Amino acid sequence: MILNALSITMIFIGALSALLAIWGGISSLILYRKWERPTAPEEKTSLEDRSYLILLIMVIVLVVRLINWPLFYVTLQSFISDIEGAMCIFGVTQVKPSLTRFSEILKPITFFFIGGWLILHVLDRATKTSPLMRRKLFLLSIIGLLVLIDSMGDIFLVIGIAPESLVSCCTTVTDISSRPTRTAPESIFGPEYAQSLQILFFITHLTLIGFIGVNLKFKIFRRLILGLLSLFAILNAFVFLLSQIEVFAPRMMHLPFHHCLYCLWQYVPDSIVMYLLFILGTFSVGWGFTTELFGRQGEAADLLPGYLRKIYWFAFFFLSASLMMLLIHLLID
């Protein structure tokens, strides 16, 4: 284990959130099962009191888990100097490749679910009768499980990364000619795939922003349309990732043959802000859909359009800002 302030923080947060996730997940599942049963007024009050305590503690845990995603990468970055052969985060991920890949996939999923749940919670708190409480408790028990797995993954990973491990870094993987990020678009677009990928990214990104703008302008918040919009946002995220690896990252780094995104974050630190904006923008599109899916109930249904408007404004703003940052970078270069 590499001992530094960040690794200790990661383990501390991991242990604490794992324990609270077990308690919060089980308690919310029990409350969910009891919530709709007819009960005496005293018991109902006791249930409500317990639910408020659970929600209060779990909101804090979930907010900490949101921060944990960037903290995870900051911690990996802090390990670089202790791993022989690592020149960026990629090298650190090669010490425990399977576990790190698992955490890297789980973290955005957990982040998305937590964000969606917190929006639902805010919507429910704006009502007087808490019509979403039962759904919130059920979803909280699922998120509790995700948080538990994620936290355990963090602990095992941080403990498992041994100092002085010898690894080879990104150059030997991300820059080889048979890399999938090259072969996949090349099989579709041919040898000049980079140019096509770049154009495709601008088309999908601007189309997504345009669709969100139309939705906001005409207040079209139908479930089917929001669902399709979310699917399109996933497609756009996929194109974004491919175009970043193959086209934009090498250009921004001034290293035309190097395709590592971790190196990009290292050499061009403001790209982290650009990625953050893109992630928040894309997730906001999904959060709009999940809020519509779970939030249309009782009193909350009346407040829903206002909330959806705000969420899609965020999506519009974040995606536009991320695009602006990319364009400014390309123009400066």
Place this chain on the structure above:
Amino acid sequence: MASNKRWIALFVIFVIISLGSGCQGERKSIEGRCDYDGAKIEPLYAVYFTLQDGTEKKFCSIACASMSFSALKKQIKEVRVVDEPSGNKINASDAFFVESEIVTVPHVKNRIHVFAKKEEALKHIQKFKGNWVEIPFLL
């Protein structure tokens, strides 16, 4: 509404500052690093390409230089490598290349070593189970 505008203005300022500091950091961090992957260059294992227009490209290892070589071949005028025992820069065509079990640049697992004298290269081959490698930079 006024509060919203204030937040947006603050956000725009934040993005501009990030961009400014990012671009500055970018220039600083690229200087003196490998032109292939941006890694820090250990002078003893560096490779230098002099291009037709007089500019120079520098690489942290034989591995990085050979990966760039095919793309830059037409523009290259001269390739210089560093003799490991002395640390002197020599022309690649005059150098002896040896691959052995010793890794020089760990992040690319480079095992190719450069020598100006054949005797030194032979010594390395015997000591570290090496074998001769053809010059990776044939112009």
